[in-house]
Amino acid sequence: MLAPDYATLPKSKRQELCLAFLRETFGETARQPLEWVEFDWNNQPWTGGCISALPPGLLTTAGSALNSPVGRIHWAGTERSSIWVNYIEGAIRAGQKAADDVVARLRSVST
Numbered sequence: 001m002l003a004p005d006y007a008t009l010p011k012s013k014r015q016e017l018c019l020a021f022l023r024e025t026f027g028e029t030a031r032q033p034l035e036w037v038e039f040d041w042n043n044q045p046w047t048g049g050c051i052s053a054l055p056p057g058l059l060t061t062a063g064s065a066l067n068s069p070v071g072r073i074h075w076a077g078t079e080r081s082s083i084w085v086n087y088i089e090g091a092i093r094a095g096q097k098a099a100d101d102v103v104a105r106l107r108s109v110s111t
């Protein structure tokens with residue numbers, strides 16, 4: 001079920017479905033949470049839900065700017081990755097790339 005459809009269900013139904021999924025994944029104890037907190041990412045104006053609020057074409061037209069540091073600032077967000085953009089895998093890859101770039105830069109300055 002997609003998140004926008006899930007959000008229209010009554011809270012008790014959402015809880016029932018979510019706990020069934022958690023039980024299936026983590027076992028019976030997951031059915032007794034200590035607390036229940038819900039947060040609807042679709043209502044967040046700067047996030048707009050899961051994955052990305054970026055409009056189509058933005059990364060293909062302007063994304064290459066993220067590969068160039070601005071002064072001492074190196075970009076390390078998921079949007080900088082060449083694969084898995086907007087996923088955690090892309091964020092990790094972009095972070096590793098930025099760290100490598102900074103290390104190489106520091107080495108070139110110190111030699």
Ligand SMILES: Cc1cc2nc3c(=O)[nH]c(=O)nc-3n(C[C@H](O)[C@H](O)[C@H](O)COP(=O)(O)OP(=O)(O)OC[C@H]3O[C@@H](n4cnc5c(N)ncnc54)[C@H](O)[C@@H]3O)c2cc1C
Pocket residue numbers: 041047049050051076077078079085086087088089091
């Ligand atoms: C609801 C939702 C569900 C998701 N589900 C999945 C999933 O199932 N699988 C998956 O792979 N990905 C998922 N994602 C995507 C994944 O979370 C992101 O791609 C990833 O977290 C991006 O990492 P990032 O480091 O690029 O940016 P972020 O995680 O956004 O980190 C940026 C950080 O910079 C901080 N920051 C911002 N401005 C400033 C400033 N001026 N000064 C200092 N700090 C600042 C922010 O507070 C934040 O901590 C989901 C995203 C959302 C929103």
